Amino acid sequence: MGKEMLTGNGAAAWGVRLAEVDYIPAYPITPQTEIIETIAKWISDGSMDASFVTMDSEHSMITAAGAASATGARTFTTTSSQGLLYGFEMIYTVAGWRVPLVMVNVSRGLSSPITLGPDHNDILAVRDSGFLQIHCETCQEVLDSVLMAYRLAEDERVLLPVMVNMDGFYLSFTREAVEIPDMEKVRSFLPEYRPEHAFFRAAKPMAQGVAVLGGDFYSYFKYQMHLASQNALEVYKEVCDDFEKKFGRKYGTIDEYMLEDAEYVLVMINSFSTLGKAAVKRARENGIKVGLLRPRFLRPFPESEIKNALEGKKAVAVIDQNISVGKGGIIYSEMAGCLYNEVDKPLLLSFIGGLGGKNISQEEFEFIFEKMISASDTGIVEPPSLLYTESELEGMTKLKEIAGKE
Amino acid sequence: MDTSTIISIKELPPEENMLPGTAACAGCGGLLTLRYCLKALGDKIIIVNAAGCFTLLTIYPFSPFRNSWLYTAMACAPAGAQGVRDALDILIKKGKLDPEENLKVVVLSGDGSAYDMALSSTSGAIYRNLDFYYICYDNEAYGNTGFQHSGASPFGSRTGTTPPGKEVPVGSQLQKKNLFDIWNSHKPPYIATVSPAYPVDLMNKFKKAEQFKGPKLFISHIPCPPGWGFDPSRSVRLAKLSVETGLWPLKESVHGEVEHTYVPKRFKPVEEYLKEQERFSHLFKPVRQEDALKSIQEMVDEYWKKHEFLP
Ligand SMILES: Cc1ncc(C[n+]2csc(CCOP(=O)(O)OP(=O)(O)O)c2C)c(N)n1
Ligand code: SF4
Numbered sequence: 001m002g003k004e005m006l007t008g009n010g011a012a013a014w015g016v017r018l019a020e021v022d023y024i025p026a027y028p029i030t031p032q033t034e035i036i037e038t039i040a041k042w043i044s045d046g047s048m049d050a051s052f053v054t055m056d057s058e059h060s061m062i063t064a065a066g067a068a069s070a071t072g073a074r075t076f077t078t079t080s081s082q083g084l085l086y087g088f089e090m091i092y093t094v095a096g097w098r099v100p101l102v103m104v105n106v107s108r109g110l111s112s113p114i115t116l117g118p119d120h121n122d123i124l125a126v127r128d129s130g131f132l133q134i135h136c137e138t139c140q141e142v143l144d145s146v147l148m149a150y151r152l153a154e155d156e157r158v159l160l161p162v163m164v165n166m167d168g169f170y171l172s173f174t175r176e177a178v179e180i181p182d183m184e185k186v187r188s189f190l191p192e193y194r195p196e197h198a199f200f201r202a203a204k205p206m207a208q209g210v211a212v213l214g215g216d217f218y219s220y221f222k223y224q225m226h227l228a229s230q231n232a233l234e235v236y237k238e239v240c241d242d243f244e245k246k247f248g249r250k251y252g253t254i255d256e257y258m259l260e261d262a263e264y265v266l267v268m269i270n271s272f273s274t275l276g277k278a279a280v281k282r283a284r285e286n287g288i289k290v291g292l293l294r295p296r297f298l299r300p301f302p303e304s305e306i307k308n309a310l311e312g313k314k315a316v317a318v319i320d321q322n323i324s325v326g327k328g329g330i331i332y333s334e335m336a337g338c339l340y341n342e343v344d345k346p347l348l349l350s351f352i353g354g355l356g357g358k359n360i361s362q363e364e365f366e367f368i369f370e371k372m373i374s375a376s377d378t379g380i381v382e383p384p385s386l387l388y389t390e391s392e393l394e395g396m397t398k399l400k401e402i403a404g405k406e
Numbered sequence: 407m408d409t410s411t412i413i414s415i416k417e418l419p420p421e422e423n424m425l426p427g428t429a430a431c432a433g434c435g436g437l438l439t440l441r442y443c444l445k446a447l448g449d450k451i452i453i454v455n456a457a458g459c460f461t462l463l464t465i466y467p468f469s470p471f472r473n474s475w476l477y478t479a480m481a482c483a484p485a486g487a488q489g490v491r492d493a494l495d496i497l498i499k500k501g502k503l504d505p506e507e508n509l510k511v512v513v514l515s516g517d518g519s520a521y522d523m524a525l526s527s528t529s530g531a532i533y534r535n536l537d538f539y540y541i542c543y544d545n546e547a548y549g550n551t552g553f554q555h556s557g558a559s560p561f562g563s564r565t566g567t568t569p570p571g572k573e574v575p576v577g578s579q580l581q582k583k584n585l586f587d588i589w590n591s592h593k594p595p596y597i598a599t600v601s602p603a604y605p606v607d608l609m610n611k612f613k614k615a616e617q618f619k620g621p622k623l624f625i626s627h628i629p630c631p632p633g634w635g636f637d638p639s640r641s642v643r644l645a646k647l648s649v650e651t652g653l654w655p656l657k658e659s660v661h662g663e664v665e666h667t668y669v670p671k672r673f674k675p676v677e678e679y680l681k682e683q684e685r686f687s688h689l690f691k692p693v694r695q696e697d698a699l700k701s702i703q704e705m706v707d708e709y710w711k712k713h714e715f716l717p
Contacts, residue, residue: 022493022496022497022500023489023492023493023496025488025489025492049500050496051492051495051496053488053492053534055485055488055530056485056526056527056529056530056533057526057527057530059481059482059485059527060482060484060485060488060526060527060530061485063478063479063482063485063486063488063489063527064485064486064488064489064492065489066486066489067454067476067478067485067486067487067488067489067490067493068489068490068492068493069489069493070476070489070490071489071490071493071494071497072493072497072502072503073492073493073496073497075489075493089479089481090478090479090482093478093479192502200452200474200476200490200494200509201474201503201507201509202450202506202507202508202509203506203507205449205471205472205473205474205475206474206475207464207469207471207474207475207476208474208475208476208477209476209477209478210464210465210466210469210475210477211461211462211464211465211466211477212465212466213465217466
C-alpha cells in the first residue's frame, strides 16, 4: 500500500485495521484518543468491519475486551496512564483468563501531580500481571508490533494478552513515514483468528475464570502463565523471521545500536532512545566507544539476549523514565537482577531521566558518558542520580516563588 | 420457551440446569432462586458472575451448571456481559459462528455488587441497551465476606459493620437503596422483583421478559440463614413473610410502567418477619426499640398507600 505520514496513534490504528480485529471496546484518555477516534471513523464509513462500543470506564472496557476475547473474537483496546491504573484489577484478571487480547498503552505520567507528558510508571505498574509488553521507538514499529502481538498472543504456546507501548506526545503525535503493508500479505502473516482453547458456545459449555481453593492449584496456574510468557521468547523469534520474510523489516527482543565494539552502553526504552542514539553517534565522533541497547520486550524479559549483548562491556548506564518511589529506577533493578550472577559483568550505573516527558539534553548524555568512563577507571559507581539541569532548577524555583513557597 | 402463563408449581419445567452439591449454605434463598431462574432460562446461556457467595459455585474443576460460566470481578460483570454479547453478535454477523451456537447472556451478582460497586458498569450496560438478563440475589449485605453493610441493607439491621451498640442501638441507620427505581429510571424494557417463595410468579416473569430485547433485571429478596440468623429449614417461610408483610413487593416494570404481580390480601405486621431473625433481635431486647419498629412499619405502609393498596 506504500508509505504514509502517520502519527504513532495513526500507526496503531492501522495495525488494528490490518489485523482485521472484530471488536473494540473503548474509553478516551489523552494521549490515546486519536487511536479510537480513527478506528471509530473507519467503522462508521465502512472501511473496517468491526463492532465498536464506548464503555463507561476503563475497568469496564478491559473487562468487555477480555470477555469478548474469551468468546473468540479478535479484540483490541487501548488506554493510557490513569486509565490503565483504573483497569488494573482487570489487567490481572484478563491475563489469568489466558486470552489473546492486544492492547496499546500510550504512556503518560501518573497523578499526582496530574500531567500529560510521558514516562513509564503507568506501563511498569502492570509489569507483573502476565501481559507481555512490547515497547516501541518508532511509528513503524508501533504498526508492526500490533500485527506481531496478535501472532504471539494467539499462538497456543503463549495464549497471553499483549500490551504494545509507545510514549505519549513524543511518539503518539509525531508524524513519520510509515509503510502500510498490503492487506493480502498481512493475511498470510496473520490469518483469521480461529480460537481453539477458550471460547463460549452453546454446544460446549465451559467455565472460565473459576475459583481454585488452595495454594497448590493457584501456584500451578500462576506458574503456567510464567512458563507461557517465557515461551513467547522462542515463538517471537519465529514470528520475527516470518515478519522479515514477508515485510523485510527485522525485529528482535532487543534493539542494538553501535553495540558491537562499544565499551560503554546506554540502556533506554521507547522513543527517548532516539535521543540516546543521537548522543551515542555524537560521542562516537569524539572517539568515545559507546553504544545503546533498547529492550523491546520487558515481559518476558529477554535475559539471555541482554547478557550476550553486554558481555565484555566496561560500564552500562540505565536511564529509567520511571521512578519506583523509595527504590529508584525499575529497569535498573531488572538489569541488576539479570547480570548479578555473571562473572564478567559490567559496572551498572543508574539515572532517572525524562519523568513526565522532561527532556534529556545532549549535555546530560555527555554527563552520563563521563560518569561511565570515570566509574570504569576507578571501579567506583556513584549512587543513582536524577537528571536535572541548573536551568531546570531555576525554572522550578521561580514557580515556587510564585506559589509563595520560597 | 412457551410464553403462556403458568398457574401452578406443577407446571414448572422438570429439567434441572443446576445440580446439587454446591458450596452454598444450607437454606440459601439465593440458590433456590437461581435454580428456578435456570429452569426458566434453559442451558443455552452463559452466566457472567461478580464476586460474591456464588463465585464459589464453580471451583476448579467442578461446576454445578449445564451452561457456561465466566467469573469477572465485583465491579464489572455487566461489562463482561457486554463483551460476550458483542462478540457473539459480531461473530454471527461475520459468519464465523453458527447462530445455533448463540447464548443468552446472564449476569449473576449479589446486592453488594448490584447496589454498590457495579452500579456504574450496570448503568452503562442498561444505557447501551445491552441484551442481557441480570439476576441479583439480595441478601441485604455482603454475604461472602461475613455479612457487612451494603447499599441494600435495611434500616434497623445488624451487619458486621453496623453492630448495634449503646450509641447506635438500631444498627443500620440508613435506608435500603431502591435498585428497582434506579434501573427503572434508565427505562429498560423489563424489570421485576421476585422471591424464591413464589416460583410461579418468578417463572411467569421470565416468560414475559423473554419477549424483550435489551436489559432485563430480576431482583430476588433472599433469606440468608447465617447472615440473617435463623434456622435453614425456615428459609422459604421467611421469604414468604417478606412478601406477606409488604416489605418486598412483587412487581414488574415494562418499559417503565410498574405493576404489582401479587398483593397480599391482608398485610401481616412487619414485626412477624423481623422477630424471626437474629439481625433484628436488638430491636426487641433488652429493650423494645419502639421508634425504630414503628418507622419500619410506617415505611412499608407508606409504600402501599402510595400505590393505593392501603387507604
Ligand atoms: C474490589 C473488591 N473488593 C472487595 C472484594 C471482596 N469481596 C468479595 S465478595 C464480597 C461481597 C459481595 O457481596 P454481595 O455482592 O452482596 O454478594 P454476596 O457475597 O452476598 O453473595 C466482597 C466485598 C472483592 N472481591 N473485590
Ligand atoms: S451466606 Fe447467605 S447468601 Fe451466601 S451462600 Fe450462605 S446463605 Fe447464601
